[in-house]
Amino acid sequence: MKPSRTPRKSRTPHVDPPAPFEFRKPTPGEELIRFDGLVKQFGAKRIYDGVDLDVRAGETLVVLGGSGVGKSVLLKCLIGLMHPDGGRVLFEGYDVSRFSEEQFLEVRKHVAMVFQGAALFDSLSVGENVAYPLREHFPKLSAAEVRKRVAEKLELVDLPNTEKLMPSDLSGGMRKRVGLARAIATDAEVILWDEPTTGLDPVTTQTINELIDSMKQRLGATSIVVTHDMVSAFVLADRMAMLANRRIVQVGTPEEMRRSTVPEVRAFLDARRLELNPRGTP
Ligand SMILES: Nc1ncnc2c1ncn2[C@@H]1O[C@H](COP(=O)(O)OP(=O)(O)OP(=O)(O)O)[C@@H](O)[C@H]1O
Numbered sequence: 269m270k271p272s273r274t275p276r277k278s279r280t281p282h283v284d285p286p287a288p289f290e291f292r293k294p295t296p297g298e299e300l301i302r303f304d305g306l307v308k309q310f311g312a313k314r315i316y317d318g319v320d321l322d323v324r325a326g327e328t329l330v331v332l333g334g335s336g337v338g339k340s341v342l343l344k345c346l347i348g349l350m351h352p353d354g355g356r357v358l359f360e361g362y363d364v365s366r367f368s369e370e371q372f373l374e375v376r377k378h379v380a381m382v383f384q385g386a387a388l389f390d391s392l393s394v395g396e397n398v399a400y401p402l403r404e405h406f407p408k409l410s411a412a413e414v415r416k417r418v419a420e421k422l423e424l425v426d427l428p429n430t431e432k433l434m435p436s437d438l439s440g441g442m443r444k445r446v447g448l449a450r451a452i453a454t455d456a457e458v459i460l461w462d463e464p465t466t467g468l469d470p471v472t473t474q475t476i477n478e479l480i481d482s483m484k485q486r487l488g489a490t491s492i493v494v495t496h497d498m499v500s501a502f503v504l505a506d507r508m509a510m511l512a513n514r515r516i517v518q519v520g521t522p523e524e525m526r527r528s529t530v531p532e533v534r535a536f537l538d539a540r541r542l543e544l545n546p547r548g549t550p
Contacts, residue, residue: 301322302320306356325490326490329491342492346364380456384462425445461495480493517533
């Protein structure tokens with residue numbers, strides 16, 4: 269089935285007329301992505317019961333929530349690694365929940381995902397790993413251009429001149445950074461970060477946070493970040509969304525979330541207060 273395109277900002281997209289997916293650079297602040305009444309179930313276990321959330325172009329949106337509430341599944345529904353059982357996922361007005369695998373290939377040129385584990389190909393060198401999405405999505409790029417872009421991205425994640433190393437030569441933190449370099453290789457407009465700093469030391473965490481922020485500042489990228497790391501969450505977020513009890517219970521700025529009286533948000537943040545304010549100062 270062909271996708272339908274609807275005007276941006278429309279809350280009620282129509283099904284006709286069908287149109288091929290065509291990415292148009294959005295204006296910062298404009299609605300770019302909308303999860304609309306999303307329903308998702310695994311067997312008898314329902315994880316979403318009408319999840320509504322919008323993401324604006326150029327913002328960093330952090331998704332909070334306890335373990336297993338469905339934060340990662342949300343990201344996967346956007347790039348077609350999973351499919352909702354109900355509701356819609358709108359990307360630039362296109363209902364991608366109706367897309368075929370072939371149509372998702374086009375979406376993935378513009379939406380990159382940094383997976384929780386580094387998910388590197390162990391049989392490929394670092395350079396080949398980072399080059400992989402470039403070759404996949406831009407087969408016409410010359411070998412010299414690919415080499416240049418790979419070197420540029422490895423430099424960005426503080427791993428210059430590591431092209432020839434194999435993943436087995438790398439520490440966990442280095443593998444993660446190669447995964448990041450690979451995800452940003454195509455200069456995708458939207459980056460999905462699934463636990464980008466989990467398990468990393470404080471210095472590497474800061475490097476990754478700076479990288480996420482530089483994607484926004486330098487490239488105008490839109491980021492959705494799923495994290496348990498509350499310090500990073502409050503540093504990075506323009507807005508935060510809390511997923512609990514199968515729905516989004518609040519969306520707001522970090523300040524609004526800090527002052528939230530929504531019980532699920534309060535309970536979640538209070539449980540992490542020590543992490544946010546380890547010395548207990550007011
Ligand atoms: N392929 C799958 N098959 C069955 N159940 C799944 C599958 N993927 C996810 N789930 C279930 O869906 C729920 C949400 O998973 P998800 O990975 O999105 O959680 P999360 O909020 O990202 O959790 P965490 O913070 O622990 O990573 C979990 O209960 C998980 O067990």
